[in-house]
Amino acid sequence: xxxxxxxFLWPLLVVTxxxxxxxxxxxxxxxxRASIKLTLxxxxxxxxxxxxxxxxxxGDCQYGSAVTKTxxxxxxxxxPNGICWFGAKGSKYPILIKNTGVASNxxxxxxxxxxxxxxxxxxxxxxxxxxLVACTGPGDLQPGIDQYLLRNxxxxxxxxxxxxSNTPQCDRQFDASHACWAVHGQFQYEGVELIGPSLSSDSSxxxxxxxxxxxxxx
Amino acid sequence: MHMxxxxxxxxxxxxALIIPTAAEASIGIGIQAxxxxxxxxxxxxxxxxxxxxxxxxTGTQTESVVIEVERVSPGRGLTVPPSWVREAGPTVSLAxxxxxxxxxxxxxxxxxxxxxxxSDVIARGSAGLAAGSANLGVAAxxxxxxxxxxxxxxxxxxxxxxxxxxxxxxxxxLAALIYLRWAGWRIRIVRETPAGEPASGSTDDGA
Numbered sequence: 001x002x003x004x005x006x007x008f009l010w011p012l013l014v015v016t017x018x019x020x021x022x023x024x025x026x027x028x029x030x031x032x033r034a035s036i037k038l039t040l041x042x043x044x045x046x047x048x049x050x051x052x053x054x055x056x057x058x059g060d061c062q063y064g065s066a067v068t069k070t071x072x073x074x075x076x077x078x079x080p081n082g083i084c085w086f087g088a089k090g091s092k093y094p095i096l097i098k099n100t101g102v103a104s105n106x107x108x109x110x111x112x113x114x115x116x117x118x119x120x121x122x123x124x125x126x127x128x129x130x131x132l133v134a135c136t137g138p139g140d141l142q143p144g145i146d147q148y149l150l151r152n153x154x155x156x157x158x159x160x161x162x163x164x165s166n167t168p169q170c171d172r173q174f175d176a177s178h179a180c181w182a183v184h185g186q187f188q189y190e191g192v193e194l195i196g197p198s199l200s201s202d203s204s205x206x207x208x209x210x211x212x213x214x215x216x217x218x
Numbered sequence: 219m220h221m222x223x224x225x226x227x228x229x230x231x232x233x234a235l236i237i238p239t240a241a242e243a244s245i246g247i248g249i250q251a252x253x254x255x256x257x258x259x260x261x262x263x264x265x266x267x268x269x270x271x272x273x274x275x276t277g278t279q280t281e282s283v284v285i286e287v288e289r290v291s292p293g294r295g296l297t298v299p300p301s302w303v304r305e306a307g308p309t310v311s312l313a314x315x316x317x318x319x320x321x322x323x324x325x326x327x328x329x330x331x332x333x334x335x336x337s338d339v340i341a342r343g344s345a346g347l348a349a350g351s352a353n354l355g356v357a358a359x360x361x362x363x364x365x366x367x368x369x370x371x372x373x374x375x376x377x378x379x380x381x382x383x384x385x386x387x388x389x390x391x392l393a394a395l396i397y398l399r400w401a402g403w404r405i406r407i408v409r410e411t412p413a414g415e416p417a418s419g420s421t422d423d424g425a
Contacts (some may be wrong), residue, residue: 001241009404041384047358048248050278056352086352095354102251102275168290192352212355216338217291 027190047099047215056095058084058194058209064079073217078204080198087191097174097213098187104178104215106188108171110150110164111212115204122148128162136177137198146202149195150209154188168214181218246276247283247343248317249358256324256364263328264371267306267361270319273341275312277356281343282312285320288340290359295336299360302326303339330366337362339378 012193064071071079072078087094099106109111113122125135125147136144143149150164161172170180174188192211241295250272258267275281288301322339342357 045251046248046272046274046276047251047360048246048274049356050244050246050276051354051356052244052277055356056354058352096282100246101248101358195351208353210353211353212342212357214290214340214359215355216359217253218363 030057041142047102047217049100049104049106049213049215050100050101051213052096053094056086056192058086058192059089060085073086077194077196079196079200081137084194084196084198085191087153089191089193093096093154093191095152095190095192096187097171097190099182099215100183100185101215103181103183103218105218106166106171106174107168107214107216108152109166109212109214110170111166111210113148113207113209115202116206116208117202119202119204120146121202122146122200124163125149125167126162126165131162132165132167143195143197145197145199147197148209150211151192151193151195152190152211154190156188164211168216171213182215219241226386230350242279243279243303245343245354245356246279247281247341247356247358248274248276249339249360249371251360253361253363254322255362259365259367260324260326261369262326262330262332264325266326268303268322268324268364270321271293271339271341272359273310273312273358274317275314275332275343277343278314280311280313283312283318283320284342284344285322286340286342287337287362288359289337290340291336291338291361293336293361295334295363296331298335298337298364303329324364326366332366332368333365334365345408 010057057162059075061072061074061077061082061084064082065080068079070079073083074082077084097106110124112124115121122143123133123146125131125133125143127141127149133147134140135142135149137147146156151161152164152171152173156173156175161183171188173190174180174182174186194209254268254271256266256268271285273283273285275283285305287298287303289297302325304323304325306323308319310320312318320341338359339362340357340359343355
């Protein structure tokens with residue numbers, strides 16, 4: 001009877017001891033190395049900008065010619081060289097631009113004005129001493145045929161300047177010292193002024209213009 | 219009376235919840251601040267996978283992100299022609315605060331001039347164009363840096379070494395088989411009939 005029991009118990013004992021030995025080796029360990037995992041969280045290094053509102057309707061239009069019956073109305077640009085605003089110099093700056101990322105230069109650029117029928121667009125022009133693309137209107141101070149002038153403004157720089165171009169340039173409205181370096185969270189309220197062409201070769205009455213703000217590396 | 223008060227309070231609360239959301243509608247885009255840098259040097263005629271560039275929608279509206287290459291930051295180095303860098307995937311659409319890593323491919327022409335190249339990767343949010351209004355847009359830029367050295371392409375980073383070795387091995391075996399066939403080598407498999415067994419097709423009818 002004992003013999004039959006031991007026949008089953010011995011192997012069980014061997015297995016048990018072997019497993020004890022295994023676990024003992026693991027816990028004592030010839031290899032004394034131990035490690036812990038450390039998790040480190042860092043701040044997000046993103047270069048970003050946020051603009052609100054996303055869309056703007058240019059209004060409060062003025063100027064043009066009453067003689068040719070192309071004077072501006074409140075919400076329509078007149079010819080020649082009517083002016084429309086989004087905001088008002090000295091009082092209203094409806095666009096909020098905020099640096100939501102790491103410190104960066106805030107740059108700004110425009111683009112061609114596109115007619116709704118996909119015809120001939122208006123290109124941006126500049127005034128002043130060294131214009132990127134010179135305005136060819138009266139006295140070279142106003143946009144010529146199929147040209148337009150786009151300027152952003154703020155409390156920091158109420159006086160006119162050369163205007164935006166298709167190439168990104170420092171948004172000098174962004175800082176009181178007229179630099180465009182902005183730290184995280186820095187913001188600026190701005191408005192936009194558009195001076196239309198002396199004449200448009202496209203007869204569309206609906207046009208789209210785009211202005212883009214962009215943070216860039218130093 | 220109680221119902222009316224309750225309704226009024228609910229309306230005020232609802233308005234308080236909705237109005238700030240509408241007022242805070244914004245467009246925004248972000249890109250990794252660290253430069254996009256190719257590990258190792260590139261060679262003329264090579265095709266390389268650039269490190270994926272992280273973009274994030276920091277605005278409240280959903281944005282489709284377009285990647286462009288343009289030199290906007292100052293510094294020394296040759297300017298990267300925009301046609302050298304291509305998006306390796308489809309255009310990405312991001313909801314508020316959503317981010318994505320966009321794969322980029324650098325295709326260096328065989329005629330590329332050796333030297334250090336610097337430009338910027340620009341993530342542009344394509345806010346919908348609406349006729350009759352000024353569209354205010356956002357973009358964000360980070361530096362793109364790599365070096366081109368003369369010499370043959372040592373293996374595109376698009377194809378790992380094991381894949382190149384595997385494809386090479388398959389072609390090697392195929393070439394060997396074609397050569398053996400062309401040289402007139404034949405491998406013939408003959409099945410021997412065990413002794414005492416009748417040959418296939420014979421009869422044993424005792425006649």
